[in-house]
Amino acid sequence: xxxxxxxxxxxxxxxxxxxxxxxxxxxxxxxxxxxxxxxxxxxxxxxxxxxxxxxxxxxxxxxxxxxxxxxxxxxxxxxxxxxxxxxxxxxxxxxxxxxxxxxxx
Amino acid sequence: xxxxxxxxxxxxxxxxxxxxxxxxxxxxxxxxxxxxxxxxxxxxxxxxxxxxxxxxxxxxxxxxxxxxxxxxxxxxxxxxxxxxxxxxxxxxxxxxxxxxxxxxxxxxxxxxxx
Numbered sequence: 095x096x097x098x099x100x101x102x103x104x105x106x107x108x109x110x111x112x113x114x115x116x117x118x119x120x121x122x123x124x125x126x127x128x129x130x131x132x133x134x135x136x137x138x139x140x141x142x143x144x145x146x147x148x149x150x151x152x153x154x155x156x157x158x159x160x161x162x163x164x165x166x167x168x169x170x171x172x173x174x175x176x177x178x179x180x181x182x183x184x185x186x187x188x189x190x191x192x193x194x195x196x197x198x199x
Numbered sequence: 200x201x202x203x204x205x206x207x208x209x210x211x212x213x214x215x216x217x218x219x220x221x222x223x224x225x226x227x228x229x230x231x232x233x234x235x236x237x238x239x240x241x242x243x244x245x246x247x248x249x250x251x252x253x254x255x256x257x258x259x260x261x262x263x264x265x266x267x268x269x270x271x272x273x274x275x276x277x278x279x280x281x282x283x284x285x286x287x288x289x290x291x292x293x294x295x296x297x298x299x300x301x302x303x304x305x306x307x308x309x310x311x312x313x
Contacts (some may be wrong), residue, residue, distance in 0.1 A: 125300035135287055135307050142301035180242070185300050186232070186257070187291070189242040 098183055102192035107171050110118040112135040115193045117181035119140045125185055126157050128166050131192070140166070142181075163191050173196045203305035205290050211311045212280060220308050222276045222290030229295045231273040232302070234246045235259065235286040242289070248273055248296075278311045 097120040103115055117126070128140040141148050141155040143164065146156055152171075157164040164181055178192040203224045211231040212218055224231065232247035234257075244257030248267040262284055264276040273292075277284060 127301060129304075135309070137289060137304040137307070139301070139303060142299065144300070158227075186244055186247065187234075187242075187302055191241055 096123065096184055096188050098181060098188055098190035100181060100193050102193060103178055103191070105193055105195045107195065107198055109172060111171050111195070111197075112167070112169045114166070115168070115173060115177055115179050115195075115197070117164040117165050117166070117183075119164075119181075119183045120163050121162070123183040124194050126159075126181060126183050127187070128155055128164070129180045129182065130175075131180065137180075168195075171195075173193075173197050173199055201303070202232055203290055203292055203303050205288075205305035205308050207308060208306060209309050211313065213289065215279050218277050218280060218289075218310075220277075221287060221311070222273045222275065222305060223271050224273075224292040225271065225296055225301070226271065226292060226294075226303065228292035228295065228303075229270070230288065230302075231267065232257065233263070233265065233273070233275050234263045236287045236307075237286050245275070245288075266295075280310075282312050284310065285312050286310060 099118045101116045130138045143155045143157045145159045153170045154167045176197050180192045182189045208223045229250045233245040234242045236242045243259050246265040248254045288308045289300045292303040
């Protein structure tokens with residue numbers, strides 16, 4: 095089956111810093127989504143991005159489907175950005191292991 | 200507001216006592232699915248449904264049942280819960296392929312089986 099790897103596994107930032115999270119996948123996919131799991135456990139949709147680039151406020155994402163990776167950029171991080179970020183691929187959603195982000199004031 | 204709802208949000212029960220977790224979506228989505236999330240194992244699909252009366256197993260279906268009698272509802276049934284089913288459960292839905300594969304998740308149900 096498709097393997098999904100995320101890096102880094104953990105990230106600690108000070109408020110205001112920028113970061114890049116990476117998602118590699120082992121086969122062609124027709125779907126890629128980025129989620130934020132907040133400290134209360136809820137999964138928040140960030141981007142549906144099977145290819146190309148999208149931006150939403152301080153967050154943006156790029157998927158290069160031919161090279162089988164996606165990047166999530168967080169600029170000017172805030173404490174509310176803390177949590178776990180997942181990418182998930184394919185129609186049945188195969189999840190990566192996540193990147194745990196902690197932002198300190 | 201477009202959403203997926205789940206009930207209950209929190210549940211503590213005992214081994215062997217049948218329970219149902221309800222899931223409902225108001226987006227007229229054909230596809231619905233259930234996932235469980237466990238530390239170190241991530242999120243894994245339990246069951247999915249492509250449409251009314253069409254269900255199929257995901258990666259970890261043992262110990263679970265589902266039904267899809269109406270398009271908006273997709274309940275998860277644990278007929279004889281065991282402690283290894285203690286987990287965080289999510290319901291999700293999306294439209295059919297050709298429009299978008301984007302899935303929307305419910306708020307989660309935290310289940311503890313003692």
